Amino acid sequence: MFPALALSMQQLQPAASLPLLSCLRRAYSTSGAAAATNWFSHVEMAPRDPILGVTEKFLADKNPDKINLGVGAYRDDNGQPVVLESVREAERRVAGSHFMEYLPIGGLRDFVSESVKLAYGDDSPVVAAGQVAAVQSLSGTGSCRLFAEFQRRFMPHSSVYIPVPTWSNHHNIWRDAGVAQNGYRYYKPETRGLDFEGLMEDIKNAPNGSVFLLHACAHNPTGVDPTPEQWQAMSKLMLDKSHFAFFDMAYQGFATGDCTRDAAAIRIFIDDGHRVGLSQSYAKNMGLYGQRVGCFSLVCDSAAEAAKVESQMKLIARPMYSNPPLHGALLVSKILHDADLKQQWYQEVGVMAARIKDMRGLLRHNLQQLGSPHNWQHITDQIGMFCYTGMSGEMVDTLAAAHSIYMTRNGRISMAGVNTKNVARLAEAMHAVTKEAKM
Template structure:
């Protein structure tokens, strides 16, 4: 008899399962479109040149040591990250009503923020877009939220945003509900509200007294423009919202395994800053005590050095431009083949992912017949599309929707 006899086998995490199946596959033309990580035109991982430069400088700095960071993290990093998100001239930054907490990447930032909202503010209900990044639900449930509800977002017919459905669902949300919002490059659809639509979303949320919790995983990576990708968060802060924003530096710095994140907090009352920080300190102390330093030092070094900062902006433009080019090439190939359906959404979407419109059966066909590994939702990572495989991917999609037209 074991204490663990009652433990049941948990379901696999789809994106990591697809990656394992891809790695175990010996098919010569296999393609990995599951994991959201940047790849070069040759399909290889890329360490940003500016990251290499920063790491070498930090390694040669003998004044640095391996002592614990403060519970709330490396201050030079959190200050720079918060200013990067909100802009240095934002009134919340100038008035010191905005501050950052270093967390374990975007996921850890979401978890710390969710724990605070549930334990300290007593929040019980959270809303997430339909569809959303699958981990949102797990993180908020594990943080103590009792109920997760969907708001409409994706319209399969138009392959675009269902803004009317979204606004209606937000109008019906109970006062005080926490609303998870993707600040840019919505995952998984790649479909974002326009600035005018963001204004309408803000109006409804202010009227209904809803709490915005932004997830910013792709600032700069999405469009190549840091300011454009942060416009929604900045707009809400300018409108007087108190808010949380989980920032991830996995994508825009390529620091996937360093787990560097920042939870930006915007308050309306300066007198509450120290109280909120004190409670976040206690939550983190009981969770993981304090964060790792290496990735945070890299980002701090780059963001606080004018020349390296400009080099980094060039790096993110390189990444975003390659993804845009792959979108164009994929759409061109599909249209040249005469693939059934309208494929304009491939280039209208933005960021790392494309919601192709393929359903579960079609996505399974892509994996089993063509060895193109993608999620059953039809989401593909555009980073996995390269000049050498884009024609093959397009032909696989063409065969799938042609042979399974009733499933389109």
């Protein structure tokens, strides 16, 4: 029945130890009939993604008052997704563009150069000297993945130091790139703040020349960032230790509402002479979640080195996805290129950050009004999109089962999902599940 296949299987006899071929040989038995089996029949159900799995549970809930505080996507005070006015205007300007060709492997040049300036600063000497190798990427996730692959290729025996805790996908990204992972202390449950001593100790004890993944601002999931002084101390110590800092900046503008202030850590490191790596994402700060638009850059010693490094970045990207998507990059470059549009966007990021800050205040106030025995100061101390409440996995389960309120089991609330209409109900439910507990 499959003579061509039978012939080629024989020809391929020496490679019969390959699992795929042996399965095919079994499937297409000597009778020539296809057996009802395949080489992926043993594949098991993968575990749900801890973050996206929350949305699946939320969608299955029939309660009209259900609340989703799982995914980090901004919502307005009516719980609706937002398209920024600056983005709408950029869309008007892009509409009708007759350019729908492939982008180059490294993406839209204008977009890349504006992105790099946004992160490192308009007057950054390393940008002016052409020392920054950069490519457009598939949002923040794609940037991290490109870097992890770059690290494996060019520092094959290195591992990556990842904060404990971190965005859960970081572990998947470096695992799939085949890079070993170590944790460094970051969060102190007792203070619900930064474990600065632990962090400095771990930086000090790591072998010289280690790679450290740092959240540039609005740390996910804790909402806890180092102060500028602490960043300075980290930078000095990391320089002494010849460590390499890879910054993941998924929330520029979302921490303080000011894109320049939120990039301060990167600029401190650059001023100190570090050669850093950086992942940028426009998912949150421009609301371009589904457009998958980001930028991956590495600061090199010279323009000549940057050219070589960039060529290798493209070599990694080419077999992964050939070239990045066009539309989102056009929107971002329109906004960043036009002084008025850029100003409007800055202001809109500020509004989103301010609304989240207000909700932090309101949630804490409501809990206090209910007579909660716990100190909820960390809700307002933490910044960015997330609040690491300190609630346990069991409490989170009860919130879902008894109150139709959904969040990740580490007790992380996406503050972007909190609004003036649901904050009272959220506070009541949190009070109900925590009032008898020791926290």
